[in-house]
Structures are given as C-alpha cells and as structure tokens.
Amino acid sequence: MFGLFGKHKPVKIRGFRGGKKYGVAAKDVKELLKKGCKLFQVPLSGARVCLYEDGTTVTEDFFKTLPDNSQLVLLSGEQTWDGVVSDIGQLLNTDRHADGLIEAAKELLCDETSSKRRKILTDLLLNLEDTSELESRAEDEDWFKGVDARFKTKSAYMKFNCESRIRGYVKEVDAAAKTIQGAKVRTAFRKASERMVEMLKAARYNGRYFDRTDKGPDRLCTPEGWFTCQGSFDEEVCRSLHSINPYGSRESRIVFSTWNLDHRVEKKRAIVPALLEALHDRRSADVDLSYFYRLLFTRENLKLVHIVCHKKGAHNLSCDTEKVFGKADKTKRKPGVKKRRLV
Template sequence: MFGLLRKNKPVKIRCCNENRKFGVAAKDVKDLLKKGSKLLQLPLPGAHVCMYADGTKVTEEFFLSLPDNTELVLLSKDQTWSGVVCDIGQLLNTDRHADGLIEAAKGLLSDEQSPKMRKILTDLLQNLEDRSELESREEDEDWFKGVDTRFKTKSAYMKFNCENRIRGYMKEVEEATKSMKKPKVRSELLKASSCLGEMLKTARYNGCYFDRTEKEPHRLCTQEGWFTCQGPFDQELCQSLHSINPYGSRESRILFSTWNLDHRIEKKRSIIPALVESLQNHKSTDVNLNYFYRLLFTRENLKLVHIVCHKKGAHNLLCDTKKIFKQASNTDQGKQKVKGKKRRLV
C-alpha cells in the first residue's frame, strides 16, 4: 500500500558518452531503469544507474534519499562510470580543436556542483585557454581587449603595468612633500624626492620586473611568463604555491592585477616617515638616498604576492638606522680626529 502512495522523484539522467541530460520522474530504481532505457535507447537487461558526481551505484534504498533533480548516469551492462572525472578524461581524449575543448569544458563547468570538481575544471579551462606562446596584438586579439592600442605586444603592456605600479610609489613620496609644513624640511624633501625620481627614471621605473623578454636576473617571471608568489612578508616561501601566467589569457591578465608588489618594510608606516625624520635636522645630501631608493622601488624590499598572501596588518619592520645616513669617508674621519686633538691641546 505504501508503494502505491510513493511519489515520483524527479531526477536528471544521461548516458555516459553524452552531455545532454533529460528530466525523468520515477518512483523507484526499477521504474527509472525502464523509463531511462526507453528514453536513451539503451538495452534494459543489465542496465544500472549511478551518481554522476562520484560514480556511486544507486540502489533502491539510496534512491529514496536522493534530493530532487540529482544528476544520474544510466549505464548498459558492460559500462562503468567513476564520476565527473570520466567526463574530463573523455574531453581530453577527443580530437577536438582547442576552441572546441574550451567550449566543452565551459559546458561541464556550468553544470558542475561539486567544489572539488569545479576546481579541477577551472584549472583545466585555464590551461586550455593558455595562449602564452603568442606575443603580438595581431596573434592574440582577445588578450588585448581593454588595452590601449599603443601597446602592440604583451611584454610591452606588462612592462608598462609594472612601471605604473612603481610610479604610484613615487607619487606617495611626492604627496608627503606637499603635506610638509616646515619650509626647510619641505625644501630638503623636495630635493630628495627629485633625486629619487631621477634615479627611478634612469632605471626605467623597473618595468623589467614584469617583462618576460628581459634577462633572467631582472625579470620576476619565467621566459614563458609564469609568475610565482613569493609568500607573505614574514615568510621565505608561499606555502600555497600560488602561480599565474598573465601572458596566457585575458582573464589571467586581469586576475594578475590583484597580485601585489608588497613592501616588506612598509612605505607608509616606515620608509617615508624615516625619510622625513632624517631631514628634520639634516640636508638631503647627508641622507643615503640609495638606501631609500632600494627600499621603495626594488626587489631588495619588494615581494610579488598573491592577494591571499598579502598581509595588510602592520609589518613591524623598521629601516636600518645605520644605513639612513651616508657613512663618513676615511678622510673626513681623519679630519675629525685632528680637530679633536687640537681641542684637547687647547
């Protein structure tokens, strides 16, 4: 009697070699096999059904506990199914063109509910869309969507991208100069800022860091364009092994903009205040501007980090007080000793 009162359960069913799904309402597995075999034109003897996500065989008891619209796979006697990974395997074993594979992967991703499988499909899609071997605008027009037309190659744009970030750090030094109220200190800070600007200009704003055409000691990426996260400011390495190739696709290029060139010794909390403090009672010529330049604009103090590894709290790292001012030369030190002896004689 209870069997007669049982309501039909709506599920989605498909074959193992097709992505197209059909809605079927069945009261039990036997009913589902009967309706599914007819719909998908599979032989009923030996047919069985399993979960699309992980390949678990669906029994009568298990069927009753399934949520509505669960995705299932109907298999003939000799067929097996290990879960969505089978779809990925079949996808990679086809002879489709790369664009066809991308579309197929996107189709799978649009329906996939499992977080782990979505991660696998997303990584697969990213690799399928990789066009890092292409360099010019003519070769990869999609990569350049939204990029100013004056940039004809990926490397030229990436170099500009890095230069723009470094210029931003220089602007913060200039802003500190504008906010300085003491005329003498402001004057010396202007001189220091001008000197730092000239040094940066000579180095071409260190755009080489993002330019894969530069030589290995100068660039932060591989020759193919892969960047690796260098980990939080207080760690030697990235524990999550974050990596990205912004040369590979437009999506990766946009995502790379969320990565940070993070100052280990912070520019706002430590470097700029230390520079201002050093000029309170000294001239800019007394200050070791090379040291401040390296802290503000070079890899000596900059780390490329994934947004997850970018710690926004105080770093609690200070400038080295022994390096803030220029070291007196041996001649100057000798003169000071002579003056000291003359004073003692008097």
C-alpha cells in the same frame, strides 16, 4: 566474494602510461604480475602493482582484502605512482589532449554543483586556454581587448604595467611632502624625492620586472610569462603555491592586476617616516638616498604576492639605521653617541 571466478579475484589493471584498463582475474599477486606483464609486454623482474587511487603497493596479504574490480596500476623498474596526481601530470605534460580536456571541462562545469570541483575545473580551463606563445597584437587580438592601441606586444604592455605600479609609489612619496611641518625639512624631502626619481628614470621605472623578454636577473617571470607568488612579507615562500601567466589569456591578464608588489618594510609606516627623521637638521646629500630608493622601488624590499597573501596589517619591520646616513653625517656625531632609532 569470488563468484564466477572461483578462487580468482577480478581486478581492473592498467599500465604506467595510457589509461586503457583490462579485466584480469588472479588468485594471488604472483599470478596477477605474470598476467599483467604478458598483457603490457613488460619484464616480470622488478614488476609490481599498486592501487590506482593512491599508489599503495599491493602485497599478497593486501591483495586478499581488495574488493572485486579494484583499479590497479602495473609498474616496472624505477616507475612510481602517486595516485590520481600521476595521471593528471602525464595528461598535462602533453598538448595532445588539450582540446579534448577543454571541451570535457566545459561540459562538466555546466552541471557541476560542488564549489570545490567548480573551482578546479575553472582553473583548469583558465590555464588550458593558453596563448602565451603568441606575443603581438596581430597574433592575439583577444588578449589586447581594453589595452591602449599604442601597445603592439604583450611584453611592452606588461612592462608598462609594472612601471605604472612603481610610478604610483612615487606619487605616494610625493604626497607625504604636504604633511611635513617646517619649510626646511619639506624642501630637503622634495629634493630627496627628486633625486630618487632620477634614479628611477635611469632604471626605466623597473618595468623589466614584468617583461618576459628581459634577459636580466631581476625579471619576476619565466621566459614563457609565468609568475609565482613570493609569499606574504613574513614568509620565505608562498604556502599555497599561487602562480599565474598573464601572458596566456585576457582573463589571466586582468586577474594579475589584483596581485601586488608588496613592501616588506612598509612605505607609509616605516620608510617615509625614517627618511623624514634622517632629513631633520641634515641636507639630503648627507643621507644615503640609494638605500631609501632600494626600499621604496626595487626588489630588495618588494615581493610579488597573490592578493590572498597580501597582509594588510602592520608589518612591524623597520629600516636598518646603519644604512641611512651618508659619510658626512658620521663625522658630525660625537664618539660614543648612538644613532637614534628611526622607526
């Protein structure tokens, strides 16, 4: 096994930072550490070696079982190694290698046949070819291809994009009025809808959710423009850790259009029927419309989700009936009479 090296085992060793590897032969871990520390100019005290591929610490017994030319990493102090992930993390923490990574990924992608590796390379290219630091049309013309000329900045367009989605929900609510039986309820519903639209206008249709320049707490992205999937309606977080920066490239902007602002309590199955039920034999003034407004149009009930996390089936979540009625309605009910379940 040891060949020309006699009792010494040949290995490839590298430091914590930098990918340059050196061939070293040692009879045991103690000798390997001594040679490695001298080679990389690090203190021997507290030094240790681990496998490059997964970070497993190399003990004396483990060292004896290693194949020749195993790849090892020399660590010192508080340094830790998580295998290849650590290497990628260090690489992506600097812009110094970005251009080289882009070219290398493109070359690998041309000949790659594995679907998994093709996806990894494609995602890498999508995130590396990033111009998110640019904001105006003059600075990044490619990002604005297909975008109406009236939009001069990325943030202005993204704000409009969010407003358009919210306006779409308004149209869905208005469409429900056509199916209502009874002129009185239909009139009350339309008045309720008009009042909620006034609330939306005052809030500028909540376009701030997608505007990275907004300073308020409701913004859904980082100041750089990164959005993170909030997970399906029945989960606290996204298990797949989906993220995207539509400010980074034209392709990312287009892909982001497939992400959804999903209602946890559903519009058509729960919120609108609950509103209709509340308006029966009541004026719109007697119903807490701010509650329905928050459910229909705000982050109180909306979650930003990747298309994969957008579950189309019934959510089986209902409105909180204790929040539906205004003060006027409470005085009309007899003591001991419970409110009806709305959905």
